[in-house]
Amino acid sequence: MSGHGLPVGTYGYDATDRAFLADRVDEFRDQVQRRLDGALSEDEFKPLRLMNGLYLQLHAYMLRVAIPYGTLSAIQLRGLAAVARRHDRGYAHFTTRQNIQFNWIRLEDAADILAELAVVDMHAIQTSGNCIRNVTSDEFAGAAADELVDPRVYAEILRQWSTLHPEFSFLPRKFKFAISGSPQDRVAARFHDIGIVARRDDAGRIGFGVHAGGGLGRTPAIGIPMREWLPEEELLAYMEAILRVYNAHGRRDNAYKSRIKILVQALGAEAFTRAVEDEFAAMPRHRFRLEPKTVAAIAARFGTPALEAPADAAAVLAADRAADPAFDHWVSTNTHPHRDPGHICVVLSLKPTGGIPGDASAAQMDAVADLAERYSHAEIRVSHLQNLAFGHVRRDRLRSLWQELAALGLASANAGLIGDIVCCPGLDYCTLANARSIPIAQRISDRFADAELQRRIGPLRINISGCINACGHHHAAGIGILGVDKKGEEFFQLTLGGTAESDVAIGQILGPSLPEAEAVVAIERLVETYLSLRTGEERFLDTYRRLGNRPFKEAVYAAA
Amino acid sequence: MLRLELEPGASAAWPEIADDAPLPDGDCILSFARLRAGGVPDRSGSGRLGVSLRIDEPVEALAGSIERLALVLLTVPAFRDGRVFTQARTLRERLDFAGEIRVAGPVLPDQAAFLERCGVSSLVLPANADEAVWRRANARMHTAYQPSVRDEPAGPGLKRRSEAASGG
Numbered sequence A: 001m002s003g004h005g006l007p008v009g010t011y012g013y014d015a016t017d018r019a020f021l022a023d024r025v026d027e028f029r030d031q032v033q034r035r036l037d038g039a040l041s042e043d044e045f046k047p048l049r050l051m052n053g054l055y056l057q058l059h060a061y062m063l064r065v066a067i068p069y070g071t072l073s074a075i076q077l078r079g080l081a082a083v084a085r086r087h088d089r090g091y092a093h094f095t096t097r098q099n100i101q102f103n104w105i106r107l108e109d110a111a112d113i114l115a116e117l118a119v120v121d122m123h124a125i126q127t128s129g130n131c132i133r134n135v136t137s138d139e140f141a142g143a144a145a146d147e148l149v150d151p152r153v154y155a156e157i158l159r160q161w162s163t164l165h166p167e168f169s170f171l172p173r174k175f176k177f178a179i180s181g182s183p184q185d186r187v188a189a190r191f192h193d194i195g196i197v198a199r200r201d202d203a204g205r206i207g208f209g210v211h212a213g214g215g216l217g218r219t220p221a222i223g224i225p226m227r228e229w230l231p232e233e234e235l236l237a238y239m240e241a242i243l244r245v246y247n248a249h250g251r252r253d254n255a256y257k258s259r260i261k262i263l264v265q266a267l268g269a270e271a272f273t274r275a276v277e278d279e280f281a282a283m284p285r286h287r288f289r290l291e292p293k294t295v296a297a298i299a300a301r302f303g304t305p306a307l308e309a310p311a312d313a314a315a316v317l318a319a320d321r322a323a324d325p326a327f328d329h330w331v332s333t334n335t336h337p338h339r340d341p342g343h344i345c346v347v348l349s350l351k352p353t354g355g356i357p358g359d360a361s362a363a364q365m366d367a368v369a370d371l372a373e374r375y376s377h378a379e380i381r382v383s384h385l386q387n388l389a390f391g392h393v394r395r396d397r398l399r400s401l402w403q404e405l406a407a408l409g410l411a412s413a414n415a416g417l418i419g420d421i422v423c424c425p426g427l428d429y430c431t432l433a434n435a436r437s438i439p440i441a442q443r444i445s446d447r448f449a450d451a452e453l454q455r456r457i458g459p460l461r462i463n464i465s466g467c468i469n470a471c472g473h474h475h476a477a478g479i480g481i482l483g484v485d486k487k488g489e490e491f492f493q494l495t496l497g498g499t500a501e502s503d504v505a506i507g508q509i510l511g512p513s514l515p516e517a518e519a520v521v522a523i524e525r526l527v528e529t530y531l532s533l534r535t536g537e538e539r540f541l542d543t544y545r546r547l548g549n550r551p552f553k554e555a556v557y558a559a560a
Numbered sequence B: 001m002l003r004l005e006l007e008p009g010a011s012a013a014w015p016e017i018a019d020d021a022p023l024p025d026g027d028c029i030l031s032f033a034r035l036r037a038g039g040v041p042d043r044s045g046s047g048r049l050g051v052s053l054r055i056d057e058p059v060e061a062l063a064g065s066i067e068r069l070a071l072v073l074l075t076v077p078a079f080r081d082g083r084v085f086t087q088a089r090t091l092r093e094r095l096d097f098a099g100e101i102r103v104a105g106p107v108l109p110d111q112a113a114f115l116e117r118c119g120v121s122s123l124v125l126p127a128n129a130d131e132a133v134w135r136r137a138n139a140r141m142h143t144a145y146q147p148s149v150r151d152e153p154a155g156p157g158l159k160r161r162s163e164a165a166s167g168g
């Protein structure tokens, strides 16, 4: 445990933070009341409820709760489980932006739910609307062996700075940040409005690489490099400069052209960068300077885990793996090296065969909270791939954790494999959808249920979006699936070759869209083609890059 | 005209003068277009001068004349249009404008505190506005997490006390 009563891995609220949330809940209660009284029109109420995470969906309101940088405490997870039980139908849904959604909310209950969340220091502020959204980060932050800087302190600084920002709460469109502290990009930094990579110079000082203008959606774009090295103290000033240029010049006449990526494209990378640098040079930077004492004060509110493991922890794990092939397979797919040799990071798969990606029941959430307390310093992480993770598990206790996870249905050995499908809510919930994304995800998951087959296929990401808004990040997957509307029928368009990792690429359309059953067959053919053409252990992406889309296209369409 | 003062001493109603009308005695507001075409008229002794800007007119263009202006009126076309926040902030932070910034148009009570922290001095409220709702909304939040032109006392961390409008 932390030793200071502070939550491990996330910022511990103080009395002022709690008072702030209480003010905010009061404000929302007042806004709901003004809406119910008729003092606010729906048009006027909409941006206010959106800034509190409340959407109107097909069948009910949906409440999206922020999980800042994807880290939460066991107490918070139990708080979310309680909301799922009391106000939803016993489920919650983890999203690609490390948030959690409740799909069956009544407007009359919304302020009460926010008050219940505030008890566990959680909120729904800025989880939707044209403002700065939840800042996402690496699910192995503060734990991964390859990490240079723990990005979460900076993610928290960005969260606080962006919270009810007086200038940037009515932007042309939503605005998304991701921050990583590892050279291995696990946050899709260049697919964000601003993507930040924290690093260190030779003297050990912290600075940031900054990209801007990336995004998915209907016009996928890879962010342009703005700064190779932004000193720590200039972080907020520089973010202000980027946001100010966007707020002043981003388009407001067309929602499809209002993201910062369109402004970057319209001005050109060079002119955009110049505009930002001019703003940065002219602004009163002293006002925005991020002082070391400010960073220290925020870092001091984070609990740190006492990493103690027996000297033979690694040897115990090695022996456990040798003794149990099923466990060994799970370890090879669902863990990640920890900076401490006695510990390991673990992915809890929310992708059981035939399940709904990212869904968790209230009972599972409570059980995970218990496991987190016993195995990982009461800390839980949510990944942008809709799984959960534990950051700091002792190697000698991994097998026993695995057994407990298996009993909960959370030990599918498929992290990063074809069964680890990312999928948006689609037409089952979402008003904007063209097609149902969940059933096709379930069907594909069923087809590839065989764990051995999944291992043979190796790393291959399938992402599914129910419409061009791309919440399922379909462009960022080896195989992307996009729901389209063809004369009132649900069709699916396939894209190949995307990845959000360090070798970032946007998936390319394979050919005409297909009805659901044919799309599932097409995925099988793509996989068969890959398996027959790959050399050695070549990943799907590498085979695709080597051969282009021709053999894949033929396999899917020639036989049709 | 109902106005909400976000800082003490924000002044009374000033007439807006049509582009082809002669300047009256006393304080008045000219359009940005008129100012741009004719420069800042010499008003010595006959009243102060304000300028009115549309949302798409660049406040930076006032740089050369800002010292002779006592008021800038910014008109918001829709509450969703957040450019006004940047206009106000640019006036304060880049042009060092020390006069009154007044905002008119369909803003929401929930935006008053944001405008205040961006340097706006006063709001022209919609005709049917309930001033109490505006005052309550503006006094709601007591903490802010980022610097503003008000330079509120800071710490610990990024926090600062966000002072509600004094009212009156």
Ligand code: SF4
Binding pocket: A424, A425, A426, A427, A430, A431, A432, A433, A434, A465, A466, A467, A468, A469, A470, A471, A472
């Ligand atoms: S991608 Fe489209 S269908 Fe899916 S959640 Fe987003 S808006 Fe809805």
